[in-house]
Amino acid sequence: MNVEISLAVNGREWAGEVEPRLTLADLLRDHLALTGTHLGCEHGVCGACTVLLDGQAARSCLTLAVQADGRQVTTVEGLSEDLLPRELFQCGFCRSGFVCSAEALLRREPLPRAVELPELLAGNICRCTGYEPILDALSARLPG
Amino acid sequence: MPGYLADLRAPGALELAFVRSPFAHALIGKISGPAVTATELGVGDLRLGGHGVAPWPWPALARGEARFVGEAVAVVWAETRAEAEDLAESVEVEFEPLEPEAPRRLFERTIDAGAVDVCFQRAEHVLERTFSCARQTPLPLETRGVLAHFEAGRLTLWSSTQIPHILRRGVAQALELEETAIRVLVPEVGGGFGLKAHVFPEELVAAQLARRLGRPVRWIEDRRENLLASVHAHDNEVLMRAAFGADGRVLAVEADLRCDVGAYSVYPFSASLEPATAASAIFAAYDLQGLRVSARAVTSHRCPVGAYRGVGTNTAVYATERMLDLIAGHLGLDPLEVRRRNALRHLPCTTLGGRELDSGDYLELLRRVESVSGYEALRREQAEARRQGKLFGIGLALFNEHSGTGQSEYRSRGIEEVSGLDACRVRVTAEGRIVIHTSSVEIGQNHAPAYRRLTERMLGLEPGRVDIHEGDTDVCPPGTGAFVSRGAVGVLDAIAGALRLAGKQDLAPGTDVTCSIDPKQVFPSGAHLAVVEVDAVTFVPRLKRYLAVEDCGNVIDQRTVSEQIRGGVAMGAGKVLLEESAYGEDGQPLAATLLDYLVPVAADIPRIEIEHLVSPSPISAQGSKGVGEAGTIGAFGAVANAVADAVAPLGAELLELPYGPQRIFAAIQLATTSKQKKGRRLGG
Numbered sequence: 001m002n003v004e005i006s007l008a009v010n011g012r013e014w015a016g017e018v019e020p021r022l023t024l025a026d027l028l029r030d031h032l033a034l035t036g037t038h039l040g041c042e043h044g045v046c047g048a049c050t051v052l053l054d055g056q057a058a059r060s061c062l063t064l065a066v067q068a069d070g071r072q073v074t075t076v077e078g079l080s081e082d083l084l085p086r087e088l089f090q091c092g093f094c095r096s097g098f099v100c101s102a103e104a105l106l107r108r109e110p111l112p113r114a115v116e117l118p119e120l121l122a123g124n125i126c127r128c129t130g131y132e133p134i135l136d137a138l139s140a141r142l143p144g
Numbered sequence: 145m146p147g148y149l150a151d152l153r154a155p156g157a158l159e160l161a162f163v164r165s166p167f168a169h170a171l172i173g174k175i176s177g178p179a180v181t182a183t184e185l186g187v188g189d190l191r192l193g194g195h196g197v198a199p200w201p202w203p204a205l206a207r208g209e210a211r212f213v214g215e216a217v218a219v220v221w222a223e224t225r226a227e228a229e230d231l232a233e234s235v236e237v238e239f240e241p242l243e244p245e246a247p248r249r250l251f252e253r254t255i256d257a258g259a260v261d262v263c264f265q266r267a268e269h270v271l272e273r274t275f276s277c278a279r280q281t282p283l284p285l286e287t288r289g290v291l292a293h294f295e296a297g298r299l300t301l302w303s304s305t306q307i308p309h310i311l312r313r314g315v316a317q318a319l320e321l322e323e324t325a326i327r328v329l330v331p332e333v334g335g336g337f338g339l340k341a342h343v344f345p346e347e348l349v350a351a352q353l354a355r356r357l358g359r360p361v362r363w364i365e366d367r368r369e370n371l372l373a374s375v376h377a378h379d380n381e382v383l384m385r386a387a388f389g390a391d392g393r394v395l396a397v398e399a400d401l402r403c404d405v406g407a408y409s410v411y412p413f414s415a416s417l418e419p420a421t422a423a424s425a426i427f428a429a430y431d432l433q434g435l436r437v438s439a440r441a442v443t444s445h446r447c448p449v450g451a452y453r454g455v456g457t458n459t460a461v462y463a464t465e466r467m468l469d470l471i472a473g474h475l476g477l478d479p480l481e482v483r484r485r486n487a488l489r490h491l492p493c494t495t496l497g498g499r500e501l502d503s504g505d506y507l508e509l510l511r512r513v514e515s516v517s518g519y520e521a522l523r524r525e526q527a528e529a530r531r532q533g534k535l536f537g538i539g540l541a542l543f544n545e546h547s548g549t550g551q552s553e554y555r556s557r558g559i560e561e562v563s564g565l566d567a568c569r570v571r572v573t574a575e576g577r578i579v580i581h582t583s584s585v586e587i588g589q590n591h592a593p594a595y596r597r598l599t600e601r602m603l604g605l606e607p608g609r610v611d612i613h614e615g616d617t618d619v620c621p622p623g624t625g626a627f628v629s630r631g632a633v634g635v636l637d638a639i640a641g642a643l644r645l646a647g648k649q650d651l652a653p654g655t656d657v658t659c660s661i662d663p664k665q666v667f668p669s670g671a672h673l674a675v676v677e678v679d680a681v682t683f684v685p686r687l688k689r690y691l692a693v694e695d696c697g698n699v700i701d702q703r704t705v706s707e708q709i710r711g712g713v714a715m716g717a718g719k720v721l722l723e724e725s726a727y728g729e730d731g732q733p734l735a736a737t738l739l740d741y742l743v744p745v746a747a748d749i750p751r752i753e754i755e756h757l758v759s760p761s762p763i764s765a766q767g768s769k770g771v772g773e774a775g776t777i778g779a780f781g782a783v784a785n786a787v788a789d790a791v792a793p794l795g796a797e798l799l800e801l802p803y804g805p806q807r808i809f810a811a812i813q814l815a816t817t818s819k820q821k822k823g824r825r826l827g828g
Contacts, residue, residue: 021226030224035151038334040285041367045738048285090707091588093148093285093334122745125738127285127335128588129707130714131746 005069009034010078018065025049025060027068028075036076036096040125047124050097051075057104057123079103088137090128097124102138114139148332149289149304150364157291157360160350161228163218163235164373165210168445168731169245172210172217173238178231179218180353182207187352188318190343190411190561197416197558198250202408202448204318204348209242211407212445213733214372219349221361244731247442250405250415251558253423257496260434263396267387271470275463278724278801279379279404282452283743286334287365288374290347292354299326299351304333306341306587307625310412310561312617314343315351330615333587337715338451339374340587341627343411371741372733375450376725379404380418382463384426387434392475392482396434397427399463403456405441406448412561413451415441420557421546422456424497427464429506429542429669430486435496445731451627453715454545454776461543462720462801465781469539469788470797479785480519483542483671484510492762499546501667502769503759504695506542509671512693513540516755517673530793535678537790541781544669547770548633550662565660566634567621568642572655578603578610578646583623584635585615589708589772591631594701595639598766602643603651621658629770632700634663637765666761668696668769672713672778676786683805683812685787687717687750694774695757698767702756705771710752712775718744719776720783724802795819 006015009032018027025042028034028051037060040048044062051060052074076096083102089095101124105112112120117135126134163179165172175181182205189201206217217237222228264270291302299321305311308328316323333340346363354361365374383400401422409415419439426437439456452458472482487506494500513519522538529536546553551564569581580595592612599610614620623638624630641659649655675689692709699705722742726734735741760767787803795815800807 019226026226029150035147038148038286039150040287041738043367043737043739046285046367087590089588090590090711091285091333091335118747118749122747125285125743125745127283127337127715127743128711130710130749130752132710132749132751133707135746 003066005066007068007071007073009073010075020064020066022065023061024051024063024065024068027065028060034075034077038093038096040093047101048094048097050100050124052100052104055107057101076100084134084137088133094124094126098134106141111142114142114144117142148286148334149291149302152291152302152331154291154360154362157362158221158223158357159225159228160219160221160361160363161225161232162216162346163220163232163237165206165213165215165217165239167210167239167241168213169242170210170239171242172206172208173240175218175235175237177235179220179235181205181218185349185352187348188320190314190318192409192411192414192561196251197414200248200250200409200415200443202345202410204345212447213731214369214447215407216345216373221353225364244445247444249440249442250409251419251441253420253439255423255435255437255497258396258432258434260396260398260436263434264387267395268390269474270385270387271467271474272385273467273470273799275382275384275466276800277378277380277459277462279376279446280452280719280723281371281374281376281725282337282339283741284335284337284339287367287370288340288344288346289364290350291360291362292350293360294355294358297325299355300329301326301351302329302331303347304340305330306336306585306627308585308615308617309583309622310625311343311347313561314411315348318348319352319355328617330585336587337453338455338627341625342375342450367738368736371725371736373447375410376406376447377449377452378418378459379449380422380459382459384463384467386467386471388471390475392471392477392485394430394432394471394486396432398436399426401437401439403439403441404444404446406444406446408448410448410450412559414559416557416559417451418449418456420456422460424499425457425460426497428495428497428499429488429544431488432496437497446727453712454773457545457777458780461541461777462780462784465541465785466788469785473792479540480510480514483540487542499667501544502761502763503697504544504667504669505757505759506669509669509693509695509757510542512755512757513671513673513691516693517691522675533680535680535790537676537678537786537788539674539676539782539784539786539789541672541778541785543777543781544667545773545777546665547629547668548663548764549628549665550634553665563624565623565662566630566638567623567658567660568638569621569658570642570646572646572651572653574653576653578605578651580610580612580639581620582614582635582639583621584626584631587626589631590704594704598636598639599643602640603647621660629772630663632696632768632770633666633764634661636700636768637661637663640765664763666697666763666769668771668774670694670774670778672782674782674786676783676790678787678790678808683808685721685790685803685808687748687783689750691753691755692775692778693755693757695759696771696774697759697761697769699756699758700766700768706754708771709754709775712773713752713779714744714749716776716779717749717783720780720801720803722802722804
């Protein structure tokens with residue numbers, strides 16, 4: 001009982017049949033070979049799988065592919081390398097999720113203040129860095 | 145290599161799913177459905193056990209009975225992971241629940257040095273407490289994973305591992321293959337922290353099925369499996385007695401450690417890992433006249449215990465540093481002063497616990513902590529905060545830790561399966577490029593730039609000619625892998641050795657030399673300070689400030705050192721405040737998702753201040769020491785003491801990790817009721 005969907009991923013149209021239970025994360029990784037989106041917990045806590053859905057941060061492990069029907073999806077592959085460069089991280093597994101969460105923050109109006117960042121990024125887990133390098137890099141782009 | 149394990153393209157690969165035990169202890173009866181069981185799989189046990197370690201191997205699939213919730217009982221496969229999971233769910237297993245088995249003792253280490261009894265007889269004060277360290281799990285953000293392919297008599301195993309050569313050895317043994325018939329490849333690794341330094345049942349199953357089915361076989365762990373059935377750590381209870389004088393000088397310490405190592409002994413470290421490292425780390429930075437320790441590993445119906453950043457040293461430093469603060473409190477002395485009076489003053493030296501400390505200046509570490517933190521002003525700030533009714537605490541820790549463990553130490557712990565060697569192979573290509581292969585592996589520590597710079601400096605090369613290539617057992621020299629902070633010790637020594645050999649051949653194209661090193665442990669040290677405020681209503685502790693003064697000898701790469709300390713402190717703070725792999729009385733795990741197993745997020749960790757002190761090691765060739773675990777170990781003492789100090793004015797005494805709101809509340813309740821009882825007794 002597959003369902004036909006179409007969506008735009010990083011600006012490119014994709015259409016196809018998917019199982020209703022297929023997650024957006026698995027669609028991106030397994031069907032579109034966009035493996036930059038990582039799965040850390042598959043229950044919506046760690047934030048590694050965060051993508052942008054119509055410009056807003058969304059957990060792709062908790063979003064079904066059918067929910068993305070007709071919508072715009074942006075993954076780490078569609079965002080600038082410079083926002084949070086790889087060398088800020090250690091193992092790097094959480095990076096794609098942070099990039100998408102950060103991009104969503106930077107698109108907000110009005111922009112959040114730098115002091116609010118630790119709370120605003122509390123939905124992404126990093127086990128290596130202690131968060132400081134990530135917060136510092138983003139703070140530089142935000143008003144005090 | 146680009147991409148993590150789950151990102152690798154594996155056309156035609158079958159996906160595995162495991163059927164796992166829902167019981168802590170149960171007989172396994174009839175299994176119906178399309179599953180392969182232990183009998184059909186035919187994989188041998190990983191041989192474990194050397195001096196003093198009772199063999200109690202973790203089978204690839206449970207045989208006859210299951211011994212912990214989450215233990216793999218059978219395996220299924222399908223074209224996709226979703227289908228494999230459907231299949232696993234369709235398998236019916238007749239379990240017959242059993243009573244828990246009496247704990248088995250798998251290992252014991254004792255230390256009895258100096259005049260313990262005399263010290264206890266003469267001491268003006270004796271304090272006795274039981275400290276417990278919660279069961280925890282390393283939780284790398286990338287779960288475990290393996291991709292196996294058997295072709296033309298050769299097994300290729302991609303694994304997210306810290307120990308490619310040990311994995312090759314373990315798989316060869318269990319599958320009865322020649323080691324040369326196996327190639328282990330390591331893609332990008334999304335964090336290890338010790339968890340990925342084991343050979344796991346699932347790796348053996350995937351390898352065997354790839355051989356049987358003639359198709360690539362892949363298994364990607366999910367987070368529930370990771371929380372229940374990878375490895376746990378630190379489930380330790382320490383009964384500690386300290387004999388000390390009115391001046392706060394500790395004369396002797398007795399400690400009895402009970403380490404719950406779970407259902408099986410892990411490969412390659414065995415059940416000796418926590419007790420052996422904890423025993424020798426007790427009061428290891430302090431000058432004692434007597435030390436008596438008994439540390440034993442006992443089984444339970446819980447997930448097996450393995451390595452987690454800092455291993456047994458965390459427990460030892462936690463108990464030691466808490467005890468010193470209790471002594472300070474008992475005598476009305478300042479905790480910093482008590483540490484100053486007890487710190488080892490003359491290094492190098494050998495501790496009563498047998499640590500051969502190579503270098504360090506512990507008084508200077510304490511001086512730096514005092515001056516950089518503005519300690520006196522901080523205590524005044526605390527007094528003012530307390531006047532305002534705030535629960536404001538300051539915590540300290542002084543510690544050392546072992547790094548770069550070599551062969552003899554592993555043998556003495558009964559660990560035969562870790563060679564303890566580190567190796568480097570240097571090749572010069574026809575184009576004149578220098579290729580460095582080491583026995584280590586990149587797991588996020590980002591050591592390649594340091595290796596590259598060392599190579600350029602030693603060989604006098606212009607930048608851009610050096611390539612680093614690790615994580616491939618076909619081309620990298622055999623060695624121990626990436627754990628126990630050995631990168632800046634044995635691995636660096638091996639690189640330097642191999643570069644010297646290559647230099648002797650004038651870097652002629654075709655040069656191909658290997659240097660293997662048996663490193664001797666060297667001991668980095670540190671003094672840390674934490675400031676914590678506990679919410680007076682919710683009792684949620686918040687880390688407000690953290691200072692780490694670290695001494696890892698000569699610094700090879702400043703940035704890497706700071707990154708390791710900062711990340712280590714954050715992880716250690718989480719272990720003290722949040723992390724717990726709790727179990728219910730019935731052996732059921734209570735932390736099966738990341739909503740139950742809490743780790744620090746950005747809002748939990750303040751800016752970490754880092755100060756460097758340099759006491760070059762006279763032992764390692766570069767004068768450097770390991771730095772991967774020091775942050776975590778220091779936080780075990782400093783953060784715990786800060787929380788305890790915050791609630792001390794309420795009479796509460798914290799002994800059991802993690803120090804979350806529930807434990808804090810319970811300790812305050814206990815203090816209040818015992819005060820009331822005392823009051824009633826006096827009144828009556």
